[in-house]
Amino acid sequence: MQRKVHLTNCLRNAASRALKSSQHPSQFSRLSLRSPSTPWTQVPKHQKRFLSSDVAGTATQKKVKSDDTNVFLDNLGKIFLATIAAIVGALIRSSYNTSNRNAVRDEIEAVSALDPVEIDELRIANSVLSPTVYMNIAEDLYECFPTGSCSYQAFTNSARKTMMQLKGEAFTIELGHQVDRVVADILAKKKASVDEHLPLSLWLVTLSLALNSSIDDRLRVLYKVLEKEEQPVRFHQIPVLVSNLQDTCQLPPDTQVVSTATSFPTQQWERGSPSQLVPWEGGYDDVIDLNGMADILRSKSVCAWGECYHKKSFQIRKT
Incomplete structure (x- = not known):
């Protein structure tokens, strides 16, 4: 009879301990961990396995957290x-x-020696200077100076001679002082004197400032000069x-x-x-x-x- 009572008490105690262990599982986990004073070399292998798993889990959680960050939003x-x-x-x-x-x-x-308004005034004032007259001046000029160059004074003398032969003594370049101003600017830039010989094409292009004609005619006479x-x-x-x-x-x-x-x-x-x-x-x-x-x-x-x-x-x- 006493044995039965003792056996019953043992079963009750075992059941009680099992119930408590199920209600407090952290106690067993804490028991499985080493104490701070226990060296790592003395920790059993099965406990080391549990510790390494905990460390790996913590690292995985940190990686997931870092992957969740958005660089664009964080630096918006x-x-x-x-x-x-x-x-x-x-x-x-x-x-x-x-x-x-x-x-x-x-x-x-x-x-610039002349502005666009002055050039327009020069052309309007010389309506008589047609492309035909211009080319007559050019042809006489190249006949007088076969070398292809002359001074500005020689150029003006030749041009006046041709104009007088065509239209009489009254025919001249109106507002000629504006052309002279352009020539003075050219000579200053080239550091040349009035008597220095320069290409005939330069003097004829200067004279085209006073040529009152269409763009077609101006292009055509310049091509003939070339x-x-x-x-x-x-x-x-x-x-x-x-x-x-x-x-x-x-x-x-x-x-x-x-x-x-x-x-x-x-x-x-x-x-x-x-x-x-x-x-x-x-x-x-x-x-x-x-x-x-x-x-x-x-x-x-x-x-x-x-x-x-x-x-x-x-x-x-x-x-």
């Missing part, structure tokens, strides 16, 4: 400020670029013609401004040379016809007499 403020700064910087740089270009254009206008120098006309004559037009104020200031190699921190500009203004992909000695010359002079980079600003297309008559 910085990205916004950087974008605004870039836009403001671009606007400031563009403003400086425009200012630099306008400064070069204004300088070209300031040093033919007086060399036949057939070749490309290497075109930059010389553009240079003469540039020196005689017959190119708009805007088209003469070209960019330099300096683009940082702001773009720099300069007055373009004839070789920079003339668009050409062919050879230096290529033959150029009248239409080819007209296309170059009416291009946006040359824009002789401001013709590139007009929509009208000109039909050049070959003679």
